[in-house]
Amino acid sequence: MLKFLKVTTALTLLSAPAYAETFGLGRAALPEEIAAWDLDVSPNGTGLPEGSGDVLTGEEVFADQCASCHGDFAEGVDNWPKLAGGWDTLADKDPLKTVGSYWPHLSTTWDYVNRSMPFGNAQSLEPDEVYAIVAYILYSNDLVDDDFVLSQETFASFELPNQDGFIVDDRIETEFSKWVGEPCMTDCKDSVEVTMRAMVLDVTPQEETAGAEAVLKDEEVLVASTEPQTETPAEAPEAETVAAADPALIAEGEKVFRKCKSCHQIGEGAKNRSGPILTGIVGHAAGAVDGFKYSKALKNMADDGLVWDEKNLAAFLAKPKGFMKGTRMSFAGLKKEDDIAAVTAYLSSFGD
Amino acid sequence: MSKNTPSTSRRTFLKGAAVMGAGLAASQTAAATPDPLITEVQPWASGLGDGVDATPYGLPIKYENDVIRRNVEWLTADTISSINFTPIHALDGTITPQGCAFERHHSGAIELKKSDYRLMINGLVDRPLVFSYADLERFPRENHVYFCECAANTGMEWAGAQLNGAQFTHGMIHNMEYTGVPLRTILEEAGLDAAGDLKDKWVYVEGADASSNGRSIPMEKALDDCLIAFKANGEALRKEHGYPVRLVVPGWEGNMWVKWIRRIEVTDSPVESREETSKYTDTLADGISRKWTWEMDAKSVVTSPSPQAPITHGKGPLVITGLAWSGRGAITRVDVSKDGGMTWETARLAKPGEKMALTRFYLDTDWDGEEMFLQSRAMDETGYVQPTKTQLREVRGENSVYHNNCIQTWWVRPNGEAENVEVS
Numbered sequence: 001m002l003k004f005l006k007v008t009t010a011l012t013l014l015s016a017p018a019y020a021e022t023f024g025l026g027r028a029a030l031p032e033e034i035a036a037w038d039l040d041v042s043p044n045g046t047g048l049p050e051g052s053g054d055v056l057t058g059e060e061v062f063a064d065q066c067a068s069c070h071g072d073f074a075e076g077v078d079n080w081p082k083l084a085g086g087w088d089t090l091a092d093k094d095p096l097k098t099v100g101s102y103w104p105h106l107s108t109t110w111d112y113v114n115r116s117m118p119f120g121n122a123q124s125l126e127p128d129e130v131y132a133i134v135a136y137i138l139y140s141n142d143l144v145d146d147d148f149v150l151s152q153e154t155f156a157s158f159e160l161p162n163q164d165g166f167i168v169d170d171r172i173e174t175e176f177s178k179w180v181g182e183p184c185m186t187d188c189k190d191s192v193e194v195t196m197r198a199m200v201l202d203v204t205p206q207e208e209t210a211g212a213e214a215v216l217k218d219e220e221v222l223v224a225s226t227e228p229q230t231e232t233p234a235e236a237p238e239a240e241t242v243a244a245a246d247p248a249l250i251a252e253g254e255k256v257f258r259k260c261k262s263c264h265q266i267g268e269g270a271k272n273r274s275g276p277i278l279t280g281i282v283g284h285a286a287g288a289v290d291g292f293k294y295s296k297a298l299k300n301m302a303d304d305g306l307v308w309d310e311k312n313l314a315a316f317l318a319k320p321k322g323f324m325k326g327t328r329m330s331f332a333g334l335k336k337e338d339d340i341a342a343v344t345a346y347l348s349s350f351g352d
Numbered sequence: 353m354s355k356n357t358p359s360t361s362r363r364t365f366l367k368g369a370a371v372m373g374a375g376l377a378a379s380q381t382a383a384a385t386p387d388p389l390i391t392e393v394q395p396w397a398s399g400l401g402d403g404v405d406a407t408p409y410g411l412p413i414k415y416e417n418d419v420i421r422r423n424v425e426w427l428t429a430d431t432i433s434s435i436n437f438t439p440i441h442a443l444d445g446t447i448t449p450q451g452c453a454f455e456r457h458h459s460g461a462i463e464l465k466k467s468d469y470r471l472m473i474n475g476l477v478d479r480p481l482v483f484s485y486a487d488l489e490r491f492p493r494e495n496h497v498y499f500c501e502c503a504a505n506t507g508m509e510w511a512g513a514q515l516n517g518a519q520f521t522h523g524m525i526h527n528m529e530y531t532g533v534p535l536r537t538i539l540e541e542a543g544l545d546a547a548g549d550l551k552d553k554w555v556y557v558e559g560a561d562a563s564s565n566g567r568s569i570p571m572e573k574a575l576d577d578c579l580i581a582f583k584a585n586g587e588a589l590r591k592e593h594g595y596p597v598r599l600v601v602p603g604w605e606g607n608m609w610v611k612w613i614r615r616i617e618v619t620d621s622p623v624e625s626r627e628e629t630s631k632y633t634d635t636l637a638d639g640i641s642r643k644w645t646w647e648m649d650a651k652s653v654v655t656s657p658s659p660q661a662p663i664t665h666g667k668g669p670l671v672i673t674g675l676a677w678s679g680r681g682a683i684t685r686v687d688v689s690k691d692g693g694m695t696w697e698t699a700r701l702a703k704p705g706e707k708m709a710l711t712r713f714y715l716d717t718d719w720d721g722e723e724m725f726l727q728s729r730a731m732d733e734t735g736y737v738q739p740t741k742t743q744l745r746e747v748r749g750e751n752s753v754y755h756n757n758c759i760q761t762w763w764v765r766p767n768g769e770a771e772n773v774e775v776s
Binding site: 027037038040069078080089092093099102104105110111117120123169178183184185188193196197199204261274 | 389421428429430432433460472475482483484487490511514515517520543556562568614615621625626629633635638640643646649679687693695729731732734735736737738739743765771774775776
């Protein structure tokens with residue numbers, strides 16, 4: 001009955017030697033280029049660079065780079081992923097899947113931290129920092145002691161608790177035979193009762209109106225952009241005298257602000273996330289957003305009268321931890337002065 | 353009624369609908385007074401509309417501005433790493449317009465210029481190569497229509513009826529006509545002699561965005577039907593769908609359709625990256641988890657009537673319609689039940705099913721105005737019949753998130769309103 005097309009065609013596909021014809025397109029990849037992009041790490045440790053990191057160093061790096069989303073103890077903030085705990089919950093309802101309770105290979109943790117984290121500043125960590133963060137994640141899962149050092153050498157011998165917790169897809173064996181053949185068309189069951197209703201739970205978003213507005217806004221933008229280009233230069237001199245209102249700079253700043261968006265919201269409807277609302281921040285006193293839990297470091301500087309004028313903001317954005325030792329903002333800083341000017345212009349474009 | 357009532361907007365809408373429906377019988381009725389829309393000259397029949405170029409790239413008319421992607425805010429921590437849903441309840445036919453096709457990003461939708469685009473192929477190949485976008489356009493290319501379904505589509509419904517609308521329960525899917533170069537062509541250009549026996553080899557594919565999303569694909573699939581795609585529905589891919597180049601993996605879960613694809617590595621084992629171990633694996637009742645569950649099983653849903661698309665015309669002629677698809681081949685048949693699965697009627701397929709593409713079905717019926725428990729049940733060319741949620745739970749328990757292809761039930765009330773329910 002079942003026709004597994006995949007299996008029958010596969011043999012032909014794999015045995016066909018038709019590699020004779022090539023097109024001569026592309027160019028040879030240079031070793032440096034391959035080294036820059038080929039970063040993935042396999043379960044046996046292939047792909048790991050030299051290096052090492054210990055739990056205590058990891059705790060510091062984690063606090064700086066990861067804790068704003070994942071919590072100081074890898075317990076997760078808000079809806080961000082929990083990295084620790086969940087031991088023995090996989091067979092429960094709503095299992096807690098963490099590095100310690102679920103992930104089968106340590107290589108996956110190293111590889112993911114190295115290539116994809118921190119969120120919004122990926123591929124900025126040194127190998128030793130990655131080793132240290134991974135060592136700390138193991139520690140926060142009670143899998144190692146606080147004197148543990150993770151290195152390229154100790155890596156391959158380390159096994160995660162759930163490494164044998166996976167089987168290869170067996171749907172064809174366990175499910176297909178149950179669900180094939182001519183299905184029932186009449187008298188398939190005696191009665192039908194409602195056993196659960198979505199409206200009782202009531203978690204469906206109701207946003208018909210909001211959605212309609214969003215589309216109209218886009219339409220306005222599109223219409224605006226179709227105005228003749230020649231009008232723009234005529235307005236430019238005026239824009240130069242009021243630097244803060246330079247639309248091109250603000251637009252540039254909006255792009256830079258993408259680095260900030262994972263933690264900060266701005267403008268109408270903005271809410272505190274892992275960072276405070278930034279509406280009206282330029283020129284305002286530090287530490288003054290209602291309902292946001294600031295770090296001790298920021299509170300102290302705010303008590304000393306810190307105001308986010310352009311000079312202070314520029315210094316903070318260039319090197320957050322240099323300007324404010326102990327800030328919870330896990331952002332390395334903006335390297336380009338142009339980016340700082342642009343993002344400041346963007347922030348300034350949102351008044352109170 | 354429960355203590356929770358529908359939103360004001362929907363209630364108002366339904367009230368209007370009920371008034372319209374009242375008194376309508378199955379045969380034509382006479383109008384009481386002449387319709388001013390006909391007897392009076394309307395502004396659009398007298399004045400002028402927009403000239404050409406009013407919108408150099410057109411959007412749908414404002415009267416359709418509720419046909420948009422929607423997000424379920426509580427699902428994820430942040431929209432940068434999140435998903436939204438195609439408004440399937442309001443679409444017809446099978447092709448999804450790019451502008452309302454669901455988005456799923458892990459580090460946001462990036463802006464990558466064609467001139468900055470590079471595709472590398474390395475690993476167990478004879479010649480590691482780098483291609484520019486222009487290079488890709490010089491390989492022989494193909495056109496294919498395929499659906500792309502997120503493995504988590506319908507995932508929120510495992511534990512019970514949860515979201516009230518086909519968009520939210522089944523909208524992590526789109527269906528487009530792709531133009532691209534077979535992945536096989538690119539692999540052969542780099543040469544596979546170095547890989548030796550291809551039977552146990554893998555291809556790791558990786559995106560250029562900050563999430564560096566990567567998946568391991570068995571060589572057999574890579575050589576079969578995967579496409580390096582750069583056009584969808586005739587135009588360039590949208591930013592949110594991986595402009596300028598994405599991978600198309602027909603019939604397999606959407607996470608493998610790597611967007612902004614920048615690297616293809618031939619390997620002798622799977623990388624076991626984050627997206628193929630900690631995510632996109634399926635935990636069974638005993639705590640053991642399935643991995644490599646790539647194919648999307650046969651599935652269908654009635655898109656109208658449905659909670660966001662209630663019946664507004666009272667009893668009489670009614671078009672029941674929906675979508676069916678299978679990651680293992682073509683849809684051969686769809687049955688529809690109005691009584692929660694006690695009896696079934698075979699629906700009409702708008703066109704014969706195509707492999708790994710959406711199939712539109714219709715059941716043209718005469719509604720008696722009584723309540724219905726609407727269901728649809730898809731069959732594909734392997735003989736597989738879409739299971740009920742109870743059947744799925746018997747095998748998998750309730751801990752799964754992904755690959756929920758159960759039969760969906762809409763409870764349609766005499767006033768035409770529909771609700772997502774589970775039935776015995």
